Amino acid sequence: xxxxxxxxxxxxxxxxxxxxxxxxxxxxxxxxxxxxxxxxxxxxxxxxxxxxxxxxxxxxxxxxxxxxxxxxxxxxxxxxxxxxxxxxxxxxxxxxxxxxxxxxxxxxxxxxxxxxxxxxxxxxxxxxxxxxxxxxxxxxxxxxxxxxxxxxxxxxxxxxxxxxxxxxxxxxxxxxxxxxxxxxxxxxxxxxxxxxxxxxxxxxxxxxxxxxxxxxxxxxxxxxxxxxxxxxxxxxxxxxxxxxxxxxxxxxxxxxxxxxxxxxxxxxxxxxxxxxxxxxxxxx
Numbered sequence: 001x002x003x004x005x006x007x008x009x010x011x012x013x014x015x016x017x018x019x020x021x022x023x024x025x026x027x028x029x030x031x032x033x034x035x036x037x038x039x040x041x042x043x044x045x046x047x048x049x050x051x052x053x054x055x056x057x058x059x060x061x062x063x064x065x066x067x068x069x070x071x072x073x074x075x076x077x078x079x080x081x082x083x084x085x086x087x088x089x090x091x092x093x094x095x096x097x098x099x100x101x102x103x104x105x106x107x108x109x110x111x112x113x114x115x116x117x118x119x120x121x122x123x124x125x126x127x128x129x130x131x132x133x134x135x136x137x138x139x140x141x142x143x144x145x146x147x148x149x150x151x152x153x154x155x156x157x158x159x160x161x162x163x164x165x166x167x168x169x170x171x172x173x174x175x176x177x178x179x180x181x182x183x184x185x186x187x188x189x190x191x192x193x194x195x196x197x198x199x200x201x202x203x204x205x206x207x208x209x210x211x212x213x214x215x216x217x218x219x220x221x222x223x224x225x226x227x228x229x230x231x232x233x234x235x236x237x238x239x240x241x242x243x244x245x246x247x248x249x250x251x252x253x254x255x256x257x258x259x260x261x262x263x264x265x266x267x268x269x270x271x272x273x274x275x276x277x278x279x280x281x282x283x284x
Contacts, residue, residue, distance in 0.1 A: 115254075128272055158192050192214065
């Protein structure tokens, strides 16, 4: 099988052609895909028609499947925890009226997936099943490029520091850690700058939604520096915006990118099927 890799933007992202995800892929093809993934951070497979089993089989080619975890306080975005899949959707069960999945509608700020785990998941695979007539695009920021854009004096100040990553299933709101009981929330202190285990490249590891407190800084200075870093990480020069089509399967690097979702009509269904891959271990 011969694949073609076509870059989609100057920031990140590439479309991989010549792959039918319903079919097993050879080791050689898997290595080509993996190389494109590490180079472009986000890879897109168009016009796919895959089952849950086929999505899992493809994902398992690149590592073990990530596990979903509930917050210690019991909060949950919704959906079943008896499967490695999470359905990102606004669709509700016709009988109960309860959501069949998670993070239903509206905009969702930039974030890493599972940055609040000790060992964050290394990749996410999201497959489109039902789409609204407009909106719902996903934007990806290349955090290698964001790291390169951090001023030298700020890099020197922050080198070696950790940052609290915390999540309580909010979509457009940072947690006020100074005036909230955060003891029952998913959280972990991660390095602000991480070295990618597979590429050896440095990446900025912060996000507007989940990054809360930089080690060793007073609250005012913390907020000032975080806002600088948020602006750097969301600058249009480092962002690729993916416009979804039915049958798209997108895989992105959770160590080297952050992502956000744009708003879409609330009265139109959107259904996406998500898997994650276990990480390499603790970040450093």
